[in-house]
Amino acid sequence: MSRYVERVAAELTEMGMQRMASRVFACILADDAGALTAAEVGERLHVSPAAVSGAVRYLAAVGLITREREPGSRRERYRMESDRWYQIFAQREGMIRRFEQTLDTGVGILGADSAAGRRIAETTEFFSFLREENGRLEQRWWDYVKRRDEARTPGE
Amino acid sequence: MSRYVERVAAELTEMGMQRMASRVFACILADDAGALTAAEVGERLHVSPAAVSGAVRYLAAVGLITREREPGSRRERYRMESDRWYQIFAQREGMIRRFEQTLDTGVGILGADSAAGRRIAETTEFFSFLREENGRLEQRWWDYVKRRDEARTPGE
DNA sequence: ACGAACGTTCACAAATTTGTGAAGTTAAGG
DNA sequence: CCTTAACTTCACAAATTTGTGAACGTTCGT
Incomplete structure (x- = not known):
């Protein structure tokens, strides 16, 4: 399962996407809710929050994910919508x-x-x-x- | 002029092509004959024959240039055809x-x-x-x- | 067959890219 | 206000990619 995420990520990377961005994206893609917090991503990929932050900035800039605030918390959720x-x-x-x-x-x-x-x-x-x-x-x-x-x- | 080649190459690189391949390709693209030998490319880009060799292998594999032997010489010409x-x-x-x-x-x-x-x-x-x-x-x-x-x- | 001109390959070095830890910023909750 | 959770930024270290020099084929001309 985590292997699946890495396989998809690897191919996105080959297609020209930054490595970390690919991994984060694949991770969200394969998540049931289609949305994860930075912490969750970091945990699943075993990477630092800094790495997630960078990847997320790129993905949001490209428009592949959207950031949304969880009301009543300083957490942010990164969401992919399959129509994007x-x-x-x-x-x-x-x-x-x-x-x-x-x-x-x-x-x-x-x-x-x-x-x-x-x-x-x-x-x-x-x-x-x-x-x-x-x-x-x-x-x-x-x-x-x-x-x-x-x-x-x-x-x- | 050499600056033009580098500008085009830089953009090809951004589009995902390997850096050296981009430079070699841009070089041939801007050449009047549309075909250069490895030595000529090396000279124009100030790079070693080894670098040219690697780039050329890639470009030929992708089908963007063709190699052709100069009859009566061990030189090879790398040609781009604009319909490729x-x-x-x-x-x-x-x-x-x-x-x-x-x-x-x-x-x-x-x-x-x-x-x-x-x-x-x-x-x-x-x-x-x-x-x-x-x-x-x-x-x-x-x-x-x-x-x-x-x-x-x-x-x- | 031999020598020289070209191109290729490979181990290594240089340069670039990528990810980390620590310090910094912002905003929620008391 | 002060604390703390969450994200961000930045200097630096690790890892990867890229280009070089030297040794190695190949092929042409003699």
Whole structure:
């Protein structure tokens, strides 16, 4: 079970997520309530509160978990909601846009008529395509979710 | 110019590519011929042949560059072709599939009727969606390329 | 076959990243 | 207000990743 968490975490790490963030996330993902306090996470992973703090900051910034205060306590709960994956699209959008812009300056530097300039322009074109399709994809995801949810509550 | 290469490389690195691989790739990308020998790369980046070798192995494995022998010499040329970006789709497909499978074992471990099990099932669903759409995307890219190329050679 | 030009591999060193402990900050509860 | 619980921050240590130099194949030209 703890092994499962580590396996999932390892793969998230391979996909580019920071190691600790992956572990914390996997931990919450596999928790029944889908929400844990920093202490609970630390206990399950055998890591210091400091490590959890850092990971949680990252995960919250990326929008994969939300922080919520437990009223009447200074504890905080970190919650994942399974519908938050769409954040990935937003992430990607920004990443691609930045890359496109950086790439594009090269056309100016190398000259639009040089072979290198043309190659870079083509590359930019690909990423531009990717970015537009990314938006389309997000839309398709929402449609998918909508259809799915309608199918699940046929009576309402 | 060399600064441009480094900027592009830095961003590729942020996107998850190994640092040296990013630099080598950016270097070739910005080269007029779109192809360099190991020595040339080493010289431009001020790195040892060993470093180039490692980076090149990775890039070739991922399919972003091809190696070609210069006939009549023991030199090798590493070439990027600007139409190779589609390799990204294949990469992603494999990554997602692996993750899906790993995730899915969790449903068995936690029970399909548990809250955690359901959450994981939903997560798997998202990635499954992503994988299918990834395939569709690749198709769309080819269509896009085809239309573009037809538009460019109207007479033929 | 031999020598030289290239690329590769491997053990090790440098650099970077990551996690820890301790001190600091904030807010609840008396 | 003062205490204490919970999280955060920061300097530093541990661990990991990354790049180097040297020794090792390979292949071409003679």
